[in-house]
Amino acid sequence: MRPFDYYRSDDPADAVKAASEKGTLFIAGGTNLLDLMKLDLMTPNRLIDINRIGLDEITPSDDGGLSIGTLVTNSDCAADMRIRQDYAVLSRAILAGASGQLRNKATTGGNLCQRTRCYYFYDPDMACNKRKPGSGCSAIGGANRIHAILGASDECIATYPGDMAVAMAALDAEVVIEGQGGDTRTVPVRDFHRLPGDQPDRDNILESGDLITHVTLPAPAKGRHIYRKVRDRASYAFALVSIAAVVEMDAGKIASASLAFGGLAHKPWHDPAIDDLLTGEAPSEALFDKAADILLADAKGQGQNDFKIPLTRRTLKAVLREATGERS
Amino acid sequence: MTRHLKMDTPATARLLDELPSRLTGKPMDRPDGPKKVAGKATYAHEWEIEGKTFGVLARAPISKGKLVRIDKSSVESLPGILGVFSEDRFLRNPAQGTANEAPIQGVSEISYFGQPIALVVAETFEQARHGAHMLELVCEADSHGVFDPEANNISPEKPEDDQLDQGDLDKAMAEAAFTVDSTYRTPNHNSAAMEPHCSIASWEGDQLTLHGSYQMVKYNVNELADSLGIEPEKVRILSPFVGGGFGSKLGIAPEAVAAAIAAKEIGRPVCVTLTRQQVFENVMRRSESRQRLRLAADETGKLTGLGHECLVSNLPGETFHEPVIQATHFIYGGENRRLSIEVARLNRMCAGSVRAPGEAIGMQVLENAMDELAHTSGIDPVELRKRNIPDTHPEEGMPYSSRPFAEALDEGAKRFGWDKRNPEPGKQREGEWLIGMGMAAAARVNMLMESKARVKLKDDGTAIVETDMTDIGTGTYAILTQLCCDMLGLAPEQVDTRLGDSNFPKASGSGGSFGASSSGSSVYLACQDIRGELARRLGCDEDALHLNGGKASGSGQEVSLTDLLAGETIEGEGHIEPGKTMEKVQQATYGSYFAEVAVNAVTGETRVRRMLGVFGAGRILNHKTATSQCYGGMTWGIGMALHEAMEFDPRDGHVVNNDFAEYHVPVNLDVPQLDVVLLEERDDWASPIQAKGLGELGLCGAGAAVTNAIFNATGVRVREYPATLDKILDGLPELQPA
Numbered sequence A: 001m002r003p004f005d006y007y008r009s010d011d012p013a014d015a016v017k018a019a020s021e022k023g024t025l026f027i028a029g030g031t032n033l034l035d036l037m038k039l040d041l042m043t044p045n046r047l048i049d050i051n052r053i054g055l056d057e058i059t060p061s062d063d064g065g066l067s068i069g070t071l072v073t074n075s076d077c078a079a080d081m082r083i084r085q086d087y088a089v090l091s092r093a094i095l096a097g098a099s100g101q102l103r104n105k106a107t108t109g110g111n112l113c114q115r116t117r118c119y120y121f122y123d124p125d126m127a128c129n130k131r132k133p134g135s136g137c138s139a140i141g142g143a144n145r146i147h148a149i150l151g152a153s154d155e156c157i158a159t160y161p162g163d164m165a166v167a168m169a170a171l172d173a174e175v176v177i178e179g180q181g182g183d184t185r186t187v188p189v190r191d192f193h194r195l196p197g198d199q200p201d202r203d204n205i206l207e208s209g210d211l212i213t214h215v216t217l218p219a220p221a222k223g224r225h226i227y228r229k230v231r232d233r234a235s236y237a238f239a240l241v242s243i244a245a246v247v248e249m250d251a252g253k254i255a256s257a258s259l260a261f262g263g264l265a266h267k268p269w270h271d272p273a274i275d276d277l278l279t280g281e282a283p284s285e286a287l288f289d290k291a292a293d294i295l296l297a298d299a300k301g302q303g304q305n306d307f308k309i310p311l312t313r314r315t316l317k318a319v320l321r322e323a324t325g326e327r328s
Numbered sequence B: 001m002t003r004h005l006k007m008d009t010p011a012t013a014r015l016l017d018e019l020p021s022r023l024t025g026k027p028m029d030r031p032d033g034p035k036k037v038a039g040k041a042t043y044a045h046e047w048e049i050e051g052k053t054f055g056v057l058a059r060a061p062i063s064k065g066k067l068v069r070i071d072k073s074s075v076e077s078l079p080g081i082l083g084v085f086s087e088d089r090f091l092r093n094p095a096q097g098t099a100n101e102a103p104i105q106g107v108s109e110i111s112y113f114g115q116p117i118a119l120v121v122a123e124t125f126e127q128a129r130h131g132a133h134m135l136e137l138v139c140e141a142d143s144h145g146v147f148d149p150e151a152n153n154i155s156p157e158k159p160e161d162d163q164l165d166q167g168d169l170d171k172a173m174a175e176a177a178f179t180v181d182s183t184y185r186t187p188n189h190n191s192a193a194m195e196p197h198c199s200i201a202s203w204e205g206d207q208l209t210l211h212g213s214y215q216m217v218k219y220n221v222n223e224l225a226d227s228l229g230i231e232p233e234k235v236r237i238l239s240p241f242v243g244g245g246f247g248s249k250l251g252i253a254p255e256a257v258a259a260a261i262a263a264k265e266i267g268r269p270v271c272v273t274l275t276r277q278q279v280f281e282n283v284m285r286r287s288e289s290r291q292r293l294r295l296a297a298d299e300t301g302k303l304t305g306l307g308h309e310c311l312v313s314n315l316p317g318e319t320f321h322e323p324v325i326q327a328t329h330f331i332y333g334g335e336n337r338r339l340s341i342e343v344a345r346l347n348r349m350c351a352g353s354v355r356a357p358g359e360a361i362g363m364q365v366l367e368n369a370m371d372e373l374a375h376t377s378g379i380d381p382v383e384l385r386k387r388n389i390p391d392t393h394p395e396e397g398m399p400y401s402s403r404p405f406a407e408a409l410d411e412g413a414k415r416f417g418w419d420k421r422n423p424e425p426g427k428q429r430e431g432e433w434l435i436g437m438g439m440a441a442a443a444r445v446n447m448l449m450e451s452k453a454r455v456k457l458k459d460d461g462t463a464i465v466e467t468d469m470t471d472i473g474t475g476t477y478a479i480l481t482q483l484c485c486d487m488l489g490l491a492p493e494q495v496d497t498r499l500g501d502s503n504f505p506k507a508s509g510s511g512g513s514f515g516a517s518s519s520g521s522s523v524y525l526a527c528q529d530i531r532g533e534l535a536r537r538l539g540c541d542e543d544a545l546h547l548n549g550g551k552a553s554g555s556g557q558e559v560s561l562t563d564l565l566a567g568e569t570i571e572g573e574g575h576i577e578p579g580k581t582m583e584k585v586q587q588a589t590y591g592s593y594f595a596e597v598a599v600n601a602v603t604g605e606t607r608v609r610r611m612l613g614v615f616g617a618g619r620i621l622n623h624k625t626a627t628s629q630c631y632g633g634m635t636w637g638i639g640m641a642l643h644e645a646m647e648f649d650p651r652d653g654h655v656v657n658n659d660f661a662e663y664h665v666p667v668n669l670d671v672p673q674l675d676v677v678l679l680e681e682r683d684d685w686a687s688p689i690q691a692k693g694l695g696e697l698g699l700c701g702a703g704a705a706v707t708n709a710i711f712n713a714t715g716v717r718v719r720e721y722p723a724t725l726d727k728i729l730d731g732l733p734e735l736q737p738a
């Protein structure tokens, strides 16, 4: 771990101001950042501790939705009665992630910003464009069982590993950001994370010193909320494939559908064409296959992760069956 | 005084069954338990030693080649750095268990990625770790590293002792009514002990004290001394608490030698703890294996031929190889046999003993093959195994010592409800889940090792047990206390058991499941020694001596123990040695596993729903700690079946999943309620306390019960461990809407 300065802020504006210097990072729960610092994979000169700046509540917003402060822990968010009742997919996604201990520390903003679990990203002696732009991508041609099948580039095939953001993408939540100029801007979760392209070092659209203050959820979406996570052990493992689905039925037809996918790409994957295809249709195996065709049209395996393609199809169909079937 | 016993004949006197106090075997809580939950059991890293500094090992960034230069100046100006050390006495890899001498040494020749080649020492651990990351090394890579044991261009070695060719297996296969010929592969495993490996070295003049996390102190002293080029008398090792070993702490390791060298140089104690990533990269792995199983059987399912041919790997120059066929030699009959092991030399970290070396993967695969034979022949898997229990050793002809194998099979089948299993695969479904049952046999060789202990019965009637035996979380403190209580008629609070100090009498150490019976026997003998002296003082035969609740009686008289001690401390020493009983009979432990699994028909994810193990391991010394050992073994079995595998980069052979996020061991949700049944057994051939080894038995075939259940659930036979969902997916039926 490289020596660093530490500053504890007690107010969001102060935190943003303190983050103006280059090489500064915010620390929230620290469950991702500290691991990376111990291995010298991230080497900030200065940490701004934001744990005492407030922003740790879930409050109703004017449009009938909820606003989740960035420091609301994953445990608190998943347990909140309003989230459990009206945004069950989010509660389920959070509870499908990490472990109880980690969720007690992990925060909303920190979770959005968690970095990939690519093995080579975690090893300072390996070439990795995300960690060291221009050095190469060791995962291509290497161990890539957990890597992306959608939206990857020749520079990086890593996935965004989180669960919470996948549910937020399905719910079409928005990230509220306070920037260095003191301006506040709002970005849909669906656009928050990036595809790697030729700049894989950038996971998301945050600029240096940007502070996430809230995540806002729109007014509750009716229908069934499903989060299905497929993984290598029953708990405490990242998703190989995960699907967040909010589907409303009306008179035997799909009235609305919103789906997002984890474990497949550098960002939570959302394809409006799938939601459009399903909306207004009666559920059928053929329809579900068509949805999978759209999703996987450009899917490309890297060798060890080829299985994710059939696995995603099977899982998507099962989720749609569950979302549209008779309630048992 | 010393009471010495060499096990040349069976120990038919079962004193422990006759003593008034019968604590041995009872589920007594560990005396060290409260200390552990209160954080008062001091593990290696935690010793507060005046002036302690911290060292972190730096890794070789290539898998084969030469170290040309270390640029020490690259880190010397960083805050807190006290020095950079690298020299020829550094260890290439840990010593193998019971090596008793230094392993291969040197830093200039690099044999695997991550080989420790320097130690950076600093005031704090963080500074040292940063220094180790920043240290500039100049290496010359040799592009001829070998990472695939099955590569065409290498010719594996054939260790002489592991090539058995008896009768004519090919002919037996050709003439058999039923055959199986299947090749399985198992991956590399890391011991994955919770406590990372650690040593603190401190010198007083030329006297070295090492607080280390080690399983076999008496060997470790010699290994450390030999590595450093000093006399063993100058080395003291303290290892009173070990946070899990599983074989990974058997032999002296690079961090101990590096710490000692650096500590001498800077004149302050040096603590070197491996990071979790280093535990995966530097500590012994269990070798991957390719195992070809051939079974030939007549119409009744009786084996006429048995082939078990294996390929494993290790670093060049290592003598150890995974003894995959250890139990195959004796568990089942079949007169035509071919059992062999080949060893490929790879540029990967050292392979050594990991959790039940040999049987863990050998029994697992043999028991898969037996399941295949049961399926092909239509004979019930439990019945098939019973039909193949040999009368005498199928290769060497000797009889078996006590062997409750059939009993374990029957008892397990009855308790589990085996009769409810549908032998036809893929027939039972609950919603998205396919349900199946599987079983497997357990077997593990039994070993007794030389071991010594001292017991002091003090004038106040309390006792101290001293031996350099270790407790690696297994319950040694408990069982030695229990034995001493029974033998001397004391209560547990009156016995203070002290372990893990090389100044104490030399014990077997913990390994190979022999620790409890070997060190237990030495304490038993030491107590007998004291009983002899007490009987003499009382004027009665030792056999007639009765000790209970602080009173001694015999030949019609009764006196208080303290009177008999008359202000003196009586010291007894016990010394057990293995003898001819090891050769006259085949000694082993046996059992059975039964598992029910649910396999998701959509995703191929497997969940174990319930699991039972029935075990016979001679006298059980503590029912609670023994049961816990079996829980642990079965949990590892679930992990080996479903999760665990070290993954390597195909290009440079370095391990990529080097932390607990990506190296998957079972978590709570993966492990259902486990049931363990311990059979009542005494094995007089094994030890004077009639106990055999138990620690590893819970794992010797456990995984096969799970994968056999997967076959019963789905019809998919996974022959590449672990059975992750991608290996099951293809064979699953397309799921139709309900």
Ligand SMILES: Cc1cc2nc3c(=O)[nH]c(=O)nc-3n(C[C@H](O)[C@H](O)[C@H](O)COP(=O)(O)OP(=O)(O)OC[C@H]3O[C@@H](n4cnc5c(N)ncnc54)[C@H](O)[C@@H]3O)c2cc1C
Binding pocket: A025, A026, A027, A028, A029, A030, A031, A032, A033, A034, A050, A070, A096, A097, A098, A099, A102, A105, A106, A107, A108, A109, A110, A111, A112, A113, A114, A161, A162, A163, A164, A210, A211, A212, A213, A236, A237, A238, A239, B660, B661
């Ligand atoms: C073993 C393990 C298993 C895990 N399994 C899962 C899993 O299955 N599913 C899953 O989703 N997650 C999993 N996680 C990841 C976990 O969810 C994240 O570590 C956690 O959410 C990060 O939150 P934090 O508050 O601790 O972030 P920190 O570690 O404090 O910060 C992470 C990053 O976010 C930045 N940051 C934090 N807050 C802000 C803010 N307000 N504005 C701008 N930047 C900010 C920090 O600068 C840092 O770069 C796992 C983690 C571990 C260690």
Ligand code: SF4
Binding pocket: A116, A118, A119, A120, A121, A127, A128, A129, A130, A131, A136, A137, A138, A139, A140, A155, A156, A157, A158, A200
């Ligand atoms: S996939 Fe991305 S994160 Fe992984 S090695 Fe390649 S560039 Fe680095």
